[in-house]
Amino acid sequence: MANYRKLGRTSSQRKALIRSQVTALLANGKIVTTEAKAKEIRKVAEGLIALAVKEKDNYEEVTVKAKVARKDKDGKRVKEVVDGKKVTVYDEVEKTIKKDKPSRLHARREMLKVLYPVKEVPAGKKKAEEVDLVAKLFDEIAPKYENRKGGYTRIIKIGLRKGDAAMEVLMELV
Secondary structure, three states: OOOOOOOOOOHHHHHHHHHHHHHHHHHHOEEEEEHHHHHHHHHHHHHHHHHHHHHOOOEEEEEEEEEEEOEOOOOOEOEEEEOOEEEEOEEEEEEEEEEEOHHHHHHHHHHHHHOOOEEEOOOOOOOOEEEOHHHHHHHHHHHHOOOOOOOOEEEEEEEEOOOOOOEEEEEEEO
16 A cells, blocks of 8 residues: 555656646645645645754855945946956955855755746746745744644645536645
8 A cells, every 4th residue: 555645647757746836836835636636736835944944054154245336326237447458347346145054054945856947926026036945934934833833734625526526626735
């Protein structure tokens, strides 16, 4: 007897389905799916959230110096003529960045194995921007659940689907 539901798919199709559903759940906060799929998705999603909760504060802040191109009021790079050539002018800037410790870096890479890249169109803009779901897990989702020991998702039964009478559920983050 298997320890998972096969969902009527090959292993590669099943893995892709679960990855896409987990990505949608974490990106949007809730999804509508069948009960069998939701129970499989729950295992993966709760594992990712638990990993994020465990590693959320496992970083160090480091100050680094970076060269940044100087820009004018229009946002274009400032150029200077040196030896008859136009050269971009750079300024040295000190930035504080979060440097992951090894266990958090490993957790980040494990999450990236599961999550698909997500593009979102921000309000008032025309171009889609890529959303960093791993950063969202660490910065937004994990702090909400830091005092909770599991049970990060909720499954609410909606009713039977019209086409095939499969039980549909609303799966959401608690």
